[in-house]
Amino acid sequence: MAAESYPQDLKYYKEHDWVRLEGDEAVFGITWFAQDALGEIVYADLPDVGDTVTAGAPYGELESVKAVSDVFAPLSGEITDVNAVLEDEPQLVNEDCYGEGWILRVRLSDQAELESLMDAEAYQKFLAEA
């Protein structure tokens, strides 16, 4: 497992998701804090390409050796890609949460929602206070 980090180029959501903005699309994943809290992830139950996600609503489940947890969408939109590798190698979320362990790519439907996200500094402050 990688050391704790919160890359500067990502945006963060209060349910411990990260967002990488790429034009009108965004890539979602869960943060180092989230994967560490979950523990070893053993199964990912994810939606399909073409499904829509809604900011603040769960879009899938990650099962760790501890428990099954909902994964929340930080932004709304239509799914354009799902990390299919996680089906066989869900532990990538632990090993490389900001890289190989990405979860969804979404075409955003509401750019205004971006304002609700935190930058790396604000997220770390949020973690310290929680």
Add this chain to the structure above:
Amino acid sequence: MPDGEMSTACREGILGREPRLTIFERSRPGRGAAATPALDVPDKPLDEVVPAALRRTRPARLPEVAEVDIVRHFTNLSALNYGVDNGAYPLGSCTMKYNPRVNERAATLEGFRGLHPYQPESLAQGALELLYTLEGWLCEIAGLARATLQPAAGAHGELTGLLLMRAAHEARGRAPRRIVIPDTAHGTNPASVIMAGYDPVAVSSDARGGVDMDRLREIVAEGDIAGLMLTNPSTLGLFEEHILEIAELVHGAGGLLYYDGANSNAVLGISRPGDMGFDIVHFNTHKTFSTPHGGGGPGAGPIVVGEELVPFLPVPTVEKRDDGTYYLDHDRPRSIGKVRTFYGNVGVLVRAYAYIRALGPDGLRRVSERAVLNANYVLAGLRDLFDVPFERRCMHEFVVSATPLREHGVRAMDVAKRLLDHGVHPPTTYFPLIVDEALMVEPTETESRESLDRIVEAFRTVAREAAEDPEMVCAAPHTLPVRRLDEASAARKPVVRQRFPEDEGAAAS
């Protein structure tokens, strides 16, 4: 030599020499373990006995093995198992106490074993008397009015209890929707609430591990309260200090109180759920009253209720006539109906009866006193190595956190797996969810002081190994028939069938 080492040596040595094959892989054409007697009736053509159209076209593929192969095969399989008859089993919340052999003797008495569900009441008086008497004892233990012995397990008792709760509300002309459940509750509680058509509402825990009273007051003030489900002591092994206040609050809002009896082993003969204000109580006979666990049953989860709920109890109830005879009463117009075929799992109830009868009131009280003492003894042996989230005296079980081992990269699951190598069944892990890296330990009253010392020593050894050789701990178990299992795949893509080699690759049809 400690037990753990001995069992390891056995597994790797003597048992390890016998090849691990399925009974089919042991099969050789023409071998067998059966001898049929000579025909002593007139020989008849097969077509006269079973028409050709109804006969299979090729013989069933049954294993052909000698008797000694069968005996070795199943004896060795049984030796791969681990149960409370093998050693300590401190699996929190499960109360893995020893099951006295006298229970089995009672349950296999001809009068119970040979009983048929359709036997006339006049020929089943002994069994009916036993059920009637057991109901009375459970009422006495719970401090409530009547019981039903029918539910087949604790969760079934929960569902039955909630259906009784609904019937009581309807009789009052109410239809509230919400049932409050602490965030430490067993997962069955919210599941049963959903099954019963209610809405679960979680109440958080306070700094002492009890129900957060301020939060509970807020939830109750929001209204629509059908009831509250509570385990006392809680899954943290802590007695709910505010139970009387909670009962007053919930009753004041028109709600009823459900007692999850999973942790009753802490309070037998000491405190009664009825006196705490509970209206409905379930007991898990396989936990509290030493009936066998596991295998999916059969089990029993009797529920005991207060006067208001008695009219709604499932049919039939067992009743006693003035002349001392017993009968099954199906004529209960306000009953919620049947929840189980016939009269519940009577064989299990006989075992619970035997246990309670053997111990009596004083014996049951000593059960709980020793269960609490044993848990506190083990906790005292571990508190310097693990975090104790709530510094209170524990009841029959306790929860510690394995977070101090995280600096070595070792987590609660690794501790659990490594304990297996030391011959101790692991505790419950990662539950309750409000404690990080939770290890929930329940030694039960039936472990001796020497056995408790071995449990403590096993935990201490694993904690030491976590610091010295964390990679080895994280790869445990090392000495069992299987290593770490892929539990997620096993649950979602179970392989429950092994094909014959010649059928390998053939599509399932």
